[in-house]
Amino acid sequence: MRQVKLVSLLVREYDAAKRFYTESLGFDVVEDMAHGDRRWITLSLPGNHCALALELATTSDDVALVGRQAGSFPLLALDSADCIGDFTRLKSRGVKFFGEPETGPWGTGVLLEDLYGNKLFLSQET
Numbered sequence: 001m002r003q004v005k006l007v008s009l010l011v012r013e014y015d016a017a018k019r020f021y022t023e024s025l026g027f028d029v030v031e032d033m034a035h036g037d038r039r040w041i042t043l044s045l046p047g048n049h050c051a052l053a054l055e056l057a058t059t060s061d062d063v064a065l066v067g068r069q070a071g072s073f074p075l076l077a078l079d080s081a082d083c084i085g086d087f088t089r090l091k092s093r094g095v096k097f098f099g100e101p102e103t104g105p106w107g108t109g110v111l112l113e114d115l116y117g118n119k120l121f122l123s124q125e126t
Contacts, residue, residue, distance in 0.1 A: 004050050006042070007076070010057040010066045012116065014039050017054050020115040024093045025078075027052065045078070052076075067116035074111065074121040083108040083124035090122075 011017035018041055021027040027043040030051050042051040057063045069075050080086045087101050087110055098119075101110040109123030 006051050006053050008053045008055045009075070009118070010062050010069060011054050012057060012063070012066055014041055014054055014056060016115060018043070021052065021054075024090065024095050025114075067114075067118055069118060073119065075114075075118040077121045077123060080122055080124045083110065083122060086122060 009017070018029065018032070021043050022029060027045055030042040030044050031040055033040045038056060039054075041054040043054070044051045055062075057066050083101050087097065090112065091097060096113050098111040098113070101108050101122075105126070107123055107125040109121055112120050112122060114120060
């Protein structure tokens with residue numbers, strides 16, 4: 001094995017999730033193809049080889065997990081070269097944060113949430 005290639009994210013609606021991750025967080029659309037009544041949508045941060053696959057929650061079990069896929073932990077950690085700058089830019093786009101960026105021996109980071117309430121951690125290593 002060489003790397004993580006794909007992470008699935010359960011969503012309630014394809015276009016709203018695609019819009020949030022691209023317009024608010026800066027992901028690029030890698031693929032968006034129709035497959036009958038479903039779509040294959042993958043998103044990635046520029047230069048990243050790991051993609052986020054938007055998976056439409058259709059069963060009651062899947063719907064119950066939307067926004068809570070990682071429980072109380074961050075679903076994703078997003079690496080930043082400028083955590084404070086990214087925080088400021090994302091906040092101006094309406095992204096909800098849990099406080100201000102904090103600095104510790106590990107670097108600078110801040111918790112945010114996606115449109116469904118999944119926690120994401122934005123961090124810049126020292």
